[in-house]
Amino acid sequence: MNERYEVRLRKAVHVFSAGHFITLTDDVCEAVHGHNWTVGVDVAGEPDAHGMVVDFIALRDAVTAVVSRLDHRMLLPTENRWLSVATAPGPTGLPETTVRFRDRRWIFPAEECVLLPVANTSAEWIARWIGGEVLAVFAAAGRPAPPLIRVSVDECLGQHAVWEATVT
Numbered sequence: 715m716n717e718r719y720e721v722r723l724r725k726a727v728h729v730f731s732a733g734h735f736i737t738l739t740d741d742v743c744e745a746v747h748g749h750n751w752t753v754g755v756d757v758a759g760e761p762d763a764h765g766m767v768v769d770f771i772a773l774r775d776a777v778t779a780v781v782s783r784l785d786h787r788m789l790l791p792t793e794n795r796w797l798s799v800a801t802a803p804g805p806t807g808l809p810e811t812t813v814r815f816r817d818r819r820w821i822f823p824a825e826e827c828v829l830l831p832v833a834n835t836s837a838e839w840i841a842r843w844i845g846g847e848v849l850a851v852f853a854a855a856g857r858p859a860p861p862l863i864r865v866s867v868d869e870c871l872g873q874h875a876v877w878e879a880t881v882t
Contacts, residue, residue: 720758721767728753728777730785732828734835737796743815746788751837752868753781753844757860768860776851780844787828789835799829837875841867845877 733748755777759767790799790813797815801824804810809824832839845865852859859881868874 718758719761719767720756721770721773723755723770723773723777725774725777728755728781730781732784732787732789734789736834736836737794737815740796741816743796743818746820749869751784751840752874753777753841754866754868755845755848756864756866758862758864759860769857772852772855772857773848776848776855777844779851780847784828784840786826788822788826789840790822790827790829791832791835791839792829793831793833795833801827801829837867837869837873838877841865841875841877845879849881 729750729752731748731750733746735744735746737743755773757768757773761767788811790811791797792799797813799811799813801809801811804821811822811824811827811829813820813822830840830843832843842865844867845863848865849859849863862878862880864876864878866874866876
């Protein structure tokens, strides 16, 4: 018999409200808009000596820690070759983050932005970033990484992206 064990985490607390925009093509950039993003995380592996693939509480807390960093923020990609993203003191001396795409410019209070090391703030890349951060939380706590992790990010009901990785 071939068996598979998987844990699925879908919690009401794993929703965040955030603004973003993406470059759709080399010449087209969306207008700023936002979503109430919903995050789900699945892990798969063999149950340990206590019969658990992963401790639900540890997984819940790791996802909560990551998702809470994104709530009520503007998500900005730092690896998009068509965008320029820079943070510097503004006219009042407070730090501002300026984003440029061709002849367009946006200025945001820096403390309200999350600069993500991704090429675009698409649901796909956000899912990947969240997954990497959850794995980093596990590593920092000395917990073993699950052999397989899957992160889904819904922009709205019925529209989501999934990132999956096998951890070696």
